[in-house]
Amino acid sequence: MEGSAKDFKSVGLNDEMLDNLKSLGYLKMTPIQEKGLPLILSDQDFIGQANTGSGKTAAFALGILSKLDVTNCSPQALVIVPTRELAEQVANEIRMLARFRSNIKVLTMSGGLEEHLKIKSLKQGAHIIVGTPGRIIKLFETGMLVANDIKILVLDEADRLLEMGSIEEINRIASFTPLNRQTMLFSATFPNGIKKLSASIQEDPAQVTIDSQHQINTIEQLFFKVDGHKNDALLRVLRQYNPESCIIFCNSREICKKVAAYLGSKNMVVLQIHSDLEQPERTLFLLKFDNKSCRILVATDLASRGLDVKDVAAIINYDLPCNHELYVHRIGRTGRAGKKGLALSLYTENDCTILENISDYLKLECQTIELNDLEKLRQNAIRPCMSTIYITGGRKDNIRPGDILGALTREAGLKSEDVGKIHVLEVNSYVAIANDKIEHAIEHLNLGKIKGKKFRVGKA
Ligand code: AMP
Numbered sequence: 294m295e296g297s298a299k300d301f302k303s304v305g306l307n308d309e310m311l312d313n314l315k316s317l318g319y320l321k322m323t324p325i326q327e328k329g330l331p332l333i334l335s336d337q338d339f340i341g342q343a344n345t346g347s348g349k350t351a352a353f354a355l356g357i358l359s360k361l362d363v364t365n366c367s368p369q370a371l372v373i374v375p376t377r378e379l380a381e382q383v384a385n386e387i388r389m390l391a392r393f394r395s396n397i398k399v400l401t402m403s404g405g406l407e408e409h410l411k412i413k414s415l416k417q418g419a420h421i422i423v424g425t426p427g428r429i430i431k432l433f434e435t436g437m438l439v440a441n442d443i444k445i446l447v448l449d450e451a452d453r454l455l456e457m458g459s460i461e462e463i464n465r466i467a468s469f470t471p472l473n474r475q476t477m478l479f480s481a482t483f484p485n486g487i488k489k490l491s492a493s494i495q496e497d498p499a500q501v502t503i504d505s506q507h508q509i510n511t512i513e514q515l516f517f518k519v520d521g522h523k524n525d526a527l528l529r530v531l532r533q534y535n536p537e538s539c540i541i542f543c544n545s546r547e548i549c550k551k552v553a554a555y556l557g558s559k560n561m562v563v564l565q566i567h568s569d570l571e572q573p574e575r576t577l578f579l580l581k582f583d584n585k586s587c588r589i590l591v592a593t594d595l596a597s598r599g600l601d602v603k604d605v606a607a608i609i610n611y612d613l614p615c616n617h618e619l620y621v622h623r624i625g626r627t628g629r630a631g632k633k634g635l636a637l638s639l640y641t642e643n644d645c646t647i648l649e650n651i652s653d654y655l656k657l658e659c660q661t662i663e664l665n666d667l668e669k670l671r672q673n674a675i676r677p678c679m680s681t682i683y684i685t686g687g688r689k690d691n692i693r694p695g696d697i698l699g700a701l702t703r704e705a706g707l708k709s710e711d712v713g714k715i716h717v718l719e720v721n722s723y724v725a726i727a728n729d730k731i732e733h734a735i736e737h738l739n740l741g742k743i744k745g746k747k748f749r750v751g752k753a
Contacts, residue, residue, distance in 0.1 A: 299321065299322050299327050300320060300321055300322065301314050301319070301322055301326075301330075301355075303322075304322075304330045304331055304334060305334070306355065306359065307359075307393075309393035309394065310355070310358070310359070310390075310393045312393065313390065313392050313393035314390075316392075317389060317390070319351065322348075323347055323348030323351075323352075324347070324503050325341055325343040325347045325348055325349050325352050325501060325503050326348050326351060326352045326355075328501040328503075329341050329349075329352045329501045330352055330355060330356065332499040332501070333352060333353065333355075333356035333475075333477065334356055334359060336360075336475050337475070337497075337498070337499045338475060338476045338477070338495040338496050338497060338498035338499070339475075339476075339477040339478070339498055339499055339500075339501075340477075340478050340479075340480075340491060340495070340498045340499070340500040340501070341353075341477070341478070341479045341480075341500075341501050341503075342479075342480060342481070342482075342483050342500070342501070342502040342503065343479060343481065343501075343502075343503040344481045344503070344625055345450070345481070345625070346625055346626070346628075346629035347503050347629075349449075349479050350382075350383055350386045350387070350449070351386065351390060353372070353445075353447045353449070353477050353479065354383075354386060354387045354390045354391075355390060356445070356475075356477070357369075357370040357372075357387070357421060357445050357447070358387070358390060358391055358393075358397070360444060360445065361397065361420055361421070363394060363396060363397060363420065365420075365442060366398075366417075366418030366419070366420070367418065367439060367441065367442045368419055368420065368421070368422045368438065368439070368440070368442065368443055369420055369421070369442050369443060369444050369445065370420070370421045370422070370443065370444065370445040370446075370447070371421075371422050371424070371429070371440070371443050371445070371446050371447070371466075371470065372387075372421065372422070372423040372424070372447040372449060373424065373425070373426055373429060373446070373447065373448050373449065373454065373463065373466060374403075374423060374424070374425060374449045374450060374454075375425065375426075375449075375450050375453040375454045375456075375457050375458075376403075376425065376453075376457075377401075377403040377404060377405055377425060377572075378575075378576070378579075379449070379450065380401040380402075380403040380423045380424055380425060381401055381403075381576075381718075383423050383449060384399045384400070384401045384421075384423040385716075387399045387421060387423070391421075397420055397421070398414075398418065398419040398420050398421070399419070399420065399421045399422075399423065400414055400415055400419040400421070400422055400423070401422075401423045401424060402415065402422055402423070402424035402425075402428050402429060402432060402438070403423075403424050403425040403428050404425065404427070404428050405572070407689075407719040407720060408428075410689050410719055410720070411719065412437060414688075414689075415432075415437060415438065416437075422438065426454065426458050426462045426463065426466060427458070427462070429466055430462065430465055430466060433466070433469040440469045440470045440471065441471065443470045443471060443474055444471075444474055444475060445474060445475045445476075445477070446466075446467060446470050446474050446475070446476045446477070446494075447476075447477045447478075447479070448463060448476075448477070448478045448479065448480075448490075449479050450479065450480065450481070451463075451478050451479060451480040451487055451490060452480045452481055452482045452483075452484065452486075452487060455486045455487065455490065460486065460489060460490050460493070463490060463494065464490075464493055464494065467493075467494040476494055476495045476496075476498075478490070478491055478494075478495065478498070483502075509621065509624070509625070509628075509655060511628040511632070511633055511634060512624055512627055512628040512633075512634035512635065512636050513633065513634065513635050513636070514624065514636045514638070514655075514657065514659070514660065515635075515636070515637050515638070515660050515661075515662050516638045516640055516648065516659050516660060516661045516662070517530060517637065517638065517639050517640070517661070517662055517663075517664055518640060518641070518661060518663070518664070519639050519640065519641050519664070520641075520642075523611065523639060523641075524552070524555045526639050526664055527541070527552065527555075527556075527609070527611055527639065528555075528556070528559060529664055529667050530609065530637050530639070530664075530667070531556075531561075531589075531609070531675055532675075533667045534607060534635065534637060535675060536588070536606040536607035536635065536675075537585075537588065537606040538582065538585065538588050538589075538590075538602075538605050538606050538607075539588065539589055539590070539605060539606060539607040539608065539609055540590045540591075540592055540602070540605055540608055540609070540623075540626060541589065541590070541591045541592070541609045541611050542592060542593070542594065542608065542609065542610050542611060542612070542614070542623050543591060543592070543593060543611045543612050544593070544594075544612040544614070544615070545593065546567040546568060546569060546593055548611065548612065549565050549566075549567045549591050549592065549593055550565065550567075552591050552611055553565045553591045556589060556591075560676070561589060561675050561676065562586075562587050562588065562589065562675075562676055562677055563587070563589045563590075563591060564578040564581060564582060564587045564589070564590050564591070565578075565590070565591045565592070566578060566579070566590060566591070566592040566593070567592065567593045568593070576718075577723070577753060578590070579602060580681070580716050580723050581681050581723075581725075581753070582602055583602055583714065583716075584679065584681060584713050584714035584716065584723065584724075584725035585677055585678075585679050585713055585714070585725060586677050586679040586680045586681040586713070586725045587677055588675050588676070588677050589675060590602070591611075594614065594619060594622075594623070602626070605626050605627045605629075605634075606627065606634075606635060607627055607634070607635040607636070607637060608623055608624050608626055608627045608634070608635070608636045608637070609636075609637045609638070609639075610623065610636070610637070610638035610639060610640075611639055612639075613638055613639075613640050613644045613647050613648065613651075614647070615647065616647070616650070617647070617650045617651045617653075617654040617655070620638075620647075620651050621654075621655070623636075624636040677728075678727060678728055679713045679725040679726060679727060679728065680725070680726060680728055680731050680752065681723050681724065681725055681726075681752070681753040682723070682724050682726055682731065682734060682735055682738075682750055682751065682752055682753060683721055683722070683723055683750065683751055683752075683753040684697065684721065684722040684723075684724070684738065684743070684748050684749075684750050685720070685721055685748045685749040685750075686720075686721070686722060686743060686744075686746065686748040687717050687718045687719050687720045687721050687722050688717055688718065688719050689719055689720055690744065690746060690748075691744060692717055692722060692743060692744055693717065694715040694717055696743050696744050697715050697717070697722060697724055697743060698712060698715060700737075700738060700741060700742075700743045701724070701726075701734060701737075701738070704737060704738075704741045705733065705734050705737035705738060705741070706737075707726070707727075707730055707733070707734060710727075711726060711727040711730045711734075712724065712725070712726060712727075713725025713726065713727075723753055731752065734750075735750050735751060735752065738750040
């Protein structure tokens with residue numbers, strides 16, 4: 294985070310919120326937060342032109358949380374996102390930021406297998422709803438979602454909402470909500486469709502634009518010319534830079550599979566994200582990458598849409614993408630929220646035109662590195678120190694991350710540093726555990742109880 298950035302105290306958040314932000318490691322505001330939060334907190338309609346990675350979720354989430362009446366259990370904020378996956382990610386970020394107070398309920402409504410459980414949960418009351426357009430419209434139409442108390446409507450990734458649906462859908466959602474609401478719209482790009490959408494549902498919005506170049510400048514971009522085998526080159530680059538986490542981009546599903554198989558044969562733990570995956574598998578893979586029980590994700594562009602993995606230390610372009618926009622999109626996944634990022638690209642003789650386009654577009658002298666200059670003997674295996682376990686209990690059993698942490702540290706006797714990220718989903722939970730403690734943790738959790746109930750536990 295830059296030295297000149299302000300801390301959250303300057304926008305007048307309460308002490309409990311500030312303590313929680315500190316515990317999350319959010320010490321300084323990102324540019325969208327610094328410029329946007331004062332406007333958002335003043336109840337104005339708001340347009341934020343910012344990319345994923347800018348900290349925009351926290352910007353609107355802190356606005357919502359500051360205005361919430363926790364004693365009122367009917368929905369007071371509605372966040373519309375383009376995909377189910379994003380709904381889960383946004384809801385999780387809001388839940389983290391809401392930890393300063395107990396009993397703030399955030400619910401995702403975006404279709405899928407567990408929807409009936411969520412409807413049951415909705416009937417019991419929820420403060421913040423995060424959902425996809427089609428699902429939210431259905432809930433309004435059937436009277437299951439009541440909008441009387443909604444004070445805030447957020448459209449997240451509005452350009453993608455319009456790409457995947459229509460302006461009429463969003464207008465229809467807005468028409469169910471009270472007129473005196475605050476409407477916030479976030480979008481990476483600002484084409485005419487978004488201007489039209491804003492004009493139809495917002496009143497005199499304040500606009501903040503965050504230059505994506507600003508983010509790109511924090512990413513170190515290196516290019517490697519490959520004359521021989523690309524797989525060898527990839528292995529050398531990986532071993533040299535030994536990133537804590539990385540996404541390797543390939544131009545097709547077939548290449549993805551080959552690259553993953555090759556790295557697997559070199560004793561690396563690799564997961565692949567491409568269109569052959571079913572949703573539950575995809576969710577589990579992303580979760581394992583997020584909780585650091587896998588450090589390498591191999592992905593295609595299409596499959597990585599809407600994928601919002603936090604804190605990727607490096608992006609590797611196994612293949613250069615076909616245009617510079619895609620290049621910017623790919624590398625924008627590293628160097629988020631002011632952190633330093635690393636983008637490593639392999640290229641061949643055939644890629645000279647696209648390389649020039651990238652260099653012209655970013656006004657960047659592409660820094661090329663000879664593979665032979667990399668140290669030959671590096672043997673980093675890029676293996677994670679954690680593995681993931683599943684527990685057959687989740688939010689429907691009222692389990693919270695603290696219950697699982699308690700069972701692991703108190704009953705199974707693990708140290709807190711042996712326990713990584715805990716994801717509590719609707720029916721299941723997943724926890725990252727240090728590799729050498731995994732059998733012990735599984736055995737104890739299977740014998741014991743969590744919140745007074747027995748659950749099955751195993752390696753995910
Ligand atoms: P977003 O643009 O909302 O997808 O956020 C990108 C990432 O930045 C997320 O992983 C957030 O948890 C993280 N983040 C948001 N605000 C801050 C902050 N002020 N300081 C550090 N990390 C942040």
